[in-house]
Amino acid sequence: xxxxxxxxxxxxxxxxxxxxxxxxxxxxxxxxxxxxxxxxxxxxxxxxxxxxxxxxxxxxxxxxxxxxxxxxxxxxxxxxxxxxxxxxxxxxxxxxxxxxxxxxxxxxxxxxxxxxxxxxxxxxxxxxxxxxxxxxxxxxxxxxxxxxxxxxxxxxxxxxxxxxxxxxxxxxxxxxxxxxxxxxxxxxxxxxxxxxxxxxxxxxxxxxxxxxxxxxxxxxxxxxxxxxxxxxxxxxxxxxxxxxxxxxxxxxxxxxxxxxxxxxxxxxxxxxxxxxxxxxxxxxxxxxxxxxxxxxxxxxxxxxxxxxxxxxxxxxxxxxxxxxxxxxxxxxxxxxxxxxxxxxxxxxxxxxxxxx
Amino acid sequence: xxxxxxxxxxxxxxxxxxxxxxxxxxxxxxxxxxxxxxxxxxxxxxxxxxxxxxxxxxxxxxxxxxxxxxxxxxxxxxxxxxxxxxxxxxxxxxxxxxxxxxxxxxxxxxxxxxxxxxxxxxxxxxxxxxxxxxxxxxxxxxxxxxxxxxxxxxxxxxxxxxxxxxxxxxxxxxxxxxxxxxxxxxxxxxxxxxxxxxxxxxxxxxxxxxxxxxxxxxxxxxxxxxxxxxxxxxxxxxxxxxxxxxxxxxxxxxxxxxxxxxxxxxxxxxxxxxxxxxxxxxxxxxxxxxxxxxxxxxxxxxxxxxx
Numbered sequence: 001x002x003x004x005x006x007x008x009x010x011x012x013x014x015x016x017x018x019x020x021x022x023x024x025x026x027x028x029x030x031x032x033x034x035x036x037x038x039x040x041x042x043x044x045x046x047x048x049x050x051x052x053x054x055x056x057x058x059x060x061x062x063x064x065x066x067x068x069x070x071x072x073x074x075x076x077x078x079x080x081x082x083x084x085x086x087x088x089x090x091x092x093x094x095x096x097x098x099x100x101x102x103x104x105x106x107x108x109x110x111x112x113x114x115x116x117x118x119x120x121x122x123x124x125x126x127x128x129x130x131x132x133x134x135x136x137x138x139x140x141x142x143x144x145x146x147x148x149x150x151x152x153x154x155x156x157x158x159x160x161x162x163x164x165x166x167x168x169x170x171x172x173x174x175x176x177x178x179x180x181x182x183x184x185x186x187x188x189x190x191x192x193x194x195x196x197x198x199x200x201x202x203x204x205x206x207x208x209x210x211x212x213x214x215x216x217x218x219x220x221x222x223x224x225x226x227x228x229x230x231x232x233x234x235x236x237x238x239x240x241x242x243x244x245x246x247x248x249x250x251x252x253x254x255x256x257x258x259x260x261x262x263x264x265x266x267x268x269x270x271x272x273x274x275x276x277x278x279x280x281x282x283x284x285x286x287x288x289x290x291x292x293x294x295x296x297x298x299x300x301x302x303x304x305x306x307x308x309x310x311x312x313x314x315x316x317x318x319x320x321x322x323x324x325x326x327x328x329x330x331x332x333x334x335x336x337x338x339x340x341x342x343x344x345x346x347x348x349x350x351x352x353x354x355x356x
Numbered sequence: 357x358x359x360x361x362x363x364x365x366x367x368x369x370x371x372x373x374x375x376x377x378x379x380x381x382x383x384x385x386x387x388x389x390x391x392x393x394x395x396x397x398x399x400x401x402x403x404x405x406x407x408x409x410x411x412x413x414x415x416x417x418x419x420x421x422x423x424x425x426x427x428x429x430x431x432x433x434x435x436x437x438x439x440x441x442x443x444x445x446x447x448x449x450x451x452x453x454x455x456x457x458x459x460x461x462x463x464x465x466x467x468x469x470x471x472x473x474x475x476x477x478x479x480x481x482x483x484x485x486x487x488x489x490x491x492x493x494x495x496x497x498x499x500x501x502x503x504x505x506x507x508x509x510x511x512x513x514x515x516x517x518x519x520x521x522x523x524x525x526x527x528x529x530x531x532x533x534x535x536x537x538x539x540x541x542x543x544x545x546x547x548x549x550x551x552x553x554x555x556x557x558x559x560x561x562x563x564x565x566x567x568x569x570x571x572x573x574x575x576x577x578x579x580x581x582x583x584x585x586x587x588x589x590x591x592x593x594x595x596x597x598x599x600x601x602x603x604x605x606x607x608x609x610x611x612x613x614x615x616x617x618x619x620x621x622x623x624x625x626x627x628x629x630x631x632x633x634x635x636x637x638x639x640x641x642x643x644x645x646x647x648x649x650x651x652x653x654x655x656x657x658x659x660x661x662x663x
Binding site: 070073074076077080081083084085086087088090091094106173174176177179180181183184189192195196198199201202203204205206207208209210211212213214217229230232233235238263267288291292294295298299309310311313314321324325328329331332335336338339343346347350351352353 | 382383385386387388389390392393394396397399400401402403404405407408411462465466468469470471472476477478479480481482483484485486487488489490491492493494495497535538539540543544546547585588592595596598599602603606616617620621624632633635636639640643644647
């Protein structure tokens with residue numbers, strides 16, 4: 001068959017009469033110098049069959065390569081997921097080992113980390129037995145932790161007492177300030193907003209020095225206030241919240257004004273309910289940030305008794321390794337629970353913070 | 357009657373007076389909302405920062421003699437400061453690009469047609485929630501000299517590496533950093549990718565552009581703002597790596613892990629006010645420059661893609 005051949009199928013069913021068709025064929029032949037090939041029904045059917053088979057095969061190949069890519073993607077995602085989960089899962093599993101089992105398994109590790117004490121030397125083996133799964137489920141770590149050594153619970157309480165006021169305080173003050181920045185946009189106010197953002201970006205290495213100075217001047221050094229007060233006034237939440245509040249359509253606010261609402265009404269009845277998810281997300285972010293804090297208590301709290309569990313866990317030495325895993329697990333329970341409950345808020349809050 | 361007489365000057369004056377009054381009222385109200393925060397920020401951050409600035413030019417906390425830039429010169433030439441700054445910069449220089457790139461790749465992976473995407477996203481976001489202090493034990497088990505990694509390597513006849521006490525420690529800290537921060541960055545990228553106009557991608561697909569080409573010519577221009585945002589957030593977080601270092605190695609890490617925060621902690625414990633304040637100001641200025649450069653670069657690139 002020639003290159004430009006037109007099969008009768010293409011012009012068969014347009015309702016044209018035989019003469020018209022002949023005429024058309026002639027004109028086409030004239031124009032493009034093509035040859036009309038009349039194919040038998042069987043030949044046509046055969047060719048269609050062939051075309052369908054080719055298309056099928058191509059679709060199959062495409063599907064197969066797609067499936068290979070999906071499999072590779074799944075494999076990669078699974079590997080990353082294992083990497084992400086492994087330390088958490090191992091900590092949880094190890095927290096159910098008995099104290100003795102922990103010591104036999106891991107004392108080699110801890111003796112290479114810290115100076116070995118005489119007590120742990122009896123368990124020392126040159127290579128650690130890295131069993132990931134305990135021989136038998138034991139609650140002895142939790143028993144020791146909860147009933148026999150009150151220090152851990154006390155530190156846990158310290159963490160709670162530091163973090164809760166900071167989160168609540170910063171959210172309240174942050175909402176008020178963000179509303180102000182979102183609604184009142186004059187040039188000088190924008191400059192102030194920018195300096196707030198710069199302050200938000202400052203690392204602890206910079207901000208801890210003024211915090212330390214003022215804590216000394218106010219006489220709150222070595223008290224929880226020296227951490228709580230700067231925490232409450234930190235500008236971290238204002239950036240995200242005011243970004244959110246600026247997205248409230250001004251028509252809402254105009255409508256409320258026409259109905260006689262004052263600014264306070266607009267703030268509490270329109271702004272806050274519309275930013276609920278952002279506020280939850282912010283509270284979660286603040287909670288994990290301060291639950292995790294190490295720098296501030298190290299510098300602002302001299303008394304070991306006042307320090308939160310985050311700092312204390314790092315000072316666990318070889319002799320206490322037996323309960324450390326349970327303590328670690330208890331410490332990660334509150335943020336994990338919050339994550340389970342508030343993941344959608346968190347994801348939405350993070351997502352929106354990146355969009356301009 | 358006189359009161360009904362039309363006087364354009366009077367009307368204009370009244371209108372201006374009314375507008376001024378309204379503007380003033382607005383200012384009072386919105387400054388009122390800002391006041392609690394502003395007072396706190398002035399008292400705890402901006403105010404003391406000024407004191408820090410003044411003290412950085414003084415001999416010491418007790419001796420207020422003006423010494424010019426002597427403190428700055430001392431800090432700048434200080435061996436410990438130099439190595440701390442070097443380590444922090446090396447770490448940030450490695451960690452920030454990796455955190456951006458890997459998170460972008462993960463986000464692209466989870467934005468494709470992958471079954472169980474949301475489960476993977478949740479799992480990868482999980483490390484962000486876990487306090488460093490809680491998983492430090494497992495990392496120690498992994499990386500200590502007699503730890504798991506060395507044991508596994510031993511099976512393949514590879515010599516033991518002292519992960520935490522050699523230059524390898526940089527790699528360990530890098531892994532910890534990525535473990536914690538990839539999830540957050542990834543979520544940012546996923547939302548940015550889903551905001552790329554679908555029609556453009558479809559038409560490019562019709563035109564026969566393959567996935568790589570589609571990414572570079574369509575998605576990437578839309579992603580630049582997010583890339584910068586993620587970069588800045590990763591930079592901020594890279595300065596917090598001190599937590600991991602401290603919790604893993606205590607007060608005295610190997611030289612490769614001696615970070616700026618370690619230097620500051622030393623200055624705090626020596627009560628060396630002159631060096632402390634000067635170092636804080638130096639870092640503050642460095643931070644402003646870095647962020648400023650990033651902002652300008654973002655504006656430039658953003659304009660390029662719009663044209």
